[in-house]
Amino acid sequence: MSISEEPARPAGAAAAHRNIPPASLARLTIYLRALGTMLADGVERVSSDELAEATGVNSPKVRKDLSYLGSYGTRGVGYEVSYLSGHIAAALGLTQNWRVAIVGAGNLGKALAGYPGFGSRGFEVVALLDSDPLVVGQEIGWLRVSPVDVMETVLERTRANMAVLSVPADVAQGLCDRLVACGITSILSFAPVVLQVPDHVQLRKVDMATELQILAYHAQRARVSDIADQARARLAE
């Protein structure tokens, strides 16, 4: 609850303007990354055209997306990189620190724990959990893998407020339930199953099988079209 509802905000709320459409939200994270590299390169100003070029979207879309946050540009000039970057980060809620627990320290969990852009933007991995006795106790980066048995204790001690599930499909729902019971309300799952969570919990899924199958569909279509093209070409002779 309280998500997806918009009960006529009493106005005057500091950050968090009107709610951002999901499609725009996803793109804002991309703009943010592009702005980050520009900032690192010492670029000071950017136009919607340039930002569009860098992120692979078109410029009206960029402007519309940015307009959901408010007017942070200068007409005739463009956007100041650091200023815009800061405002997007604030709108996304990246000014506070998010403490992430990674459940499942297999290859995927290890890869995620070592993910560079992770620590940077307000995210910190505070716990790594696994059920395998051979993995428990291993040091990954600055962290030691804890046993999942004591997940509840670890989550409380580390005050984690987000979780990543990188475990096999058959144990995902059980662990997900335990995370929810611990009060975690933001979960990113890599497990190839549909997970059930209460309404107040935000669950996002990354699914490689889905992605590959979508690619397969398009590749197949391209092949079929090619064959059709060839057939037409032959007929045209």
Add this chain to the structure above:
Amino acid sequence: MSISEEPARPAGAAAAHRNIPPASLARLTIYLRALGTMLADGVERVSSDELAEATGVNSPKVRKDLSYLGSYGTRGVGYEVSYLSGHIAAALGLTQNWRVAIVGAGNLGKALAGYPGFGSRGFEVVALLDSDPLVVGQEIGWLRVSPVDVMETVLERTRANMAVLSVPADVAQGLCDRLVACGITSILSFAPVVLQVPDHVQLRKVDMATELQILAYHAQRARVSDIADQARARLAE
């Protein structure tokens, strides 16, 4: 080209009905997985309601999605699991075998190579490539890691027709270009950068940073709403 065009198909094409809307396409892969586990459980028939329940969508949506493939259900009864499963697989182009090259054999690449549901549905990992001399030569599953230097040779020998990019951001575009030059037209990238590819290449991106930031946005909004709720509650007293 030839993708996203629909030049009045001359009718009579075997598989590949009219093109499936992207949103439906993504869900079809989920139905397919659910049907797979049902099949394994010996379930023979399923209704749109049950399939909806299992996949977390609503039943009219399920029916509409399935209707894009044609009429494979029986009114008053439901769908035969194996029959429907087969038709979805065919529509997605999973009847042929896709040979996937994984570029980048770090933790992520290794995790992907070992991904279980991978080999199952028409996908086979045929090559694993890395630039690190310490990683090259390692055996992961049934595969030996090859040096990226000879990527072109390996791709040709293995007749790979799909690629997964699991490499750091700064080398992703270069490797992507080389994949395209090799004739690869389907690429799944895990690198946190915007990649430029020609129109005829299908590129999909999985981006953990984006996912976490979207979660952060919602979590922050929930928090803000909660505070607002509390304020309202206090005022109401």
Add this chain to the structure above:
DNA sequence: GAATGTGAACCCATTCACAGCG
């Protein structure tokens, strides 16, 4: 002059209700 910000038009996706069929 140049580029932002936005209302209006357009297009795709979801929802709904119900006709059609076993």
Add this chain to the structure above:
DNA sequence: CGCTGTGAATGGGTTCACATTC
């Protein structure tokens, strides 16, 4: 009678043009 399949209505996202501002 039950459940599928689908047109029609609704809602959200994208595109476009242009008024607006520096």
